[in-house]
Amino acid sequence: MSAPSLDELLGHADALPALPEIVHHVMNSLKDEEADVDTLVHHINTDPVIVSRLLAAANASAFGLSVRVDSARQAFMVLGQNRVVSIILATALIGRYDSPTAEFDSRELWRHTLGVATCARALAERFDFSPETAFTGGLLHDIGKLLMRTAAPAAYAEVLYLQQTEDVPAMTAELAVFGYDHAAAGSRLATTWNLPHEIAEAIAAHHKPDDYSSELGDLIHVANVLSHALELGDPPDKRVPDLSERACASLGLSWPNFAARFGEIEARYQGIRLLLGI
């Protein structure tokens, strides 16, 4: 059995549903300082799945006090921009790429990516990055795994077997079977989807940040390792990957200081899982 080359794999990118328009709208409106809530609400209203998820989340947050929330605009007022954007991005991505099989549990992958996205947002708040760009980078950092599994399921089953039997990281097993890893595949897919260059580069860099010069890549790398260390959505006994000394220094990160936020990060992760129902 032979695995597809990276170009052949990208040729199968249509095996995944296209990235929903709402993701582009959210990313553009976050970059645009002139964008207002009404514009974002207008785009949200074109996607009934997202509207219903927002309303469910807003009504779950009512503490038995507020009147019933029945519009996207009201949901914005109840939940605040951070949570609305998190719910939009996570619902848009998870809802469309959720297809668990016996060999590959995509829900597990999404729980992990939510963990990385939550860590990335907390790191971004501390180190003056855009929290929403960091959250999106965290959600998308493993999108290459989804493409490889969807376009070449038999070869990816071999990757999972190698990973389990040899206790090696995913990228080592992917290199052995495919000749490239999910970071390379994900970065190419992000470019195909016309996502911002800094996100495509951060996806490429998230396991080997020292080979790139990407500040967001450094942050997503650290967020990924932290998420594994806090066991946010990880399968049992997953080994914590190595951590780049340079990436930590480049962010100015001191673990004894940042550790004060670990409890808050764990609670925020549980909160977003509650809001999304996963």
Added chain:
Amino acid sequence: MFSDRTRLWQTGSWRNPMKSRTIHLPILSVVPGMALALPITDHAGRTLFAAGTELDAEMLDRLNKRGVESLAAQIIDARDTETIAQELLAAELRVRKIFRGAGSPARDALQAAILRHREEGAR
């Protein structure tokens, strides 16, 4: 075990086994009547609610609308010292297991921070 009991007796905790502990909760999981273990501040560092404040539904609604996603609450700790000791040991073994194999000094520093966090959570 004996030394633990002696220390607890000396600090008075043994006579009052209903101690409290701090847990971080998503705001949706906070129940009215819970007390804050840590103060809640706004972006400018001003205190919105002091530690010890008992939260009612209206306060929780206000915090939620301000975008507060989580808070540190005080709960009663009904565990005995033996259970706490077992949880501390389990936490240490767990951290050692997931950090198996060699890594960079940065990874070692993260491991130390995670271990302290787990120990504080188990105490």
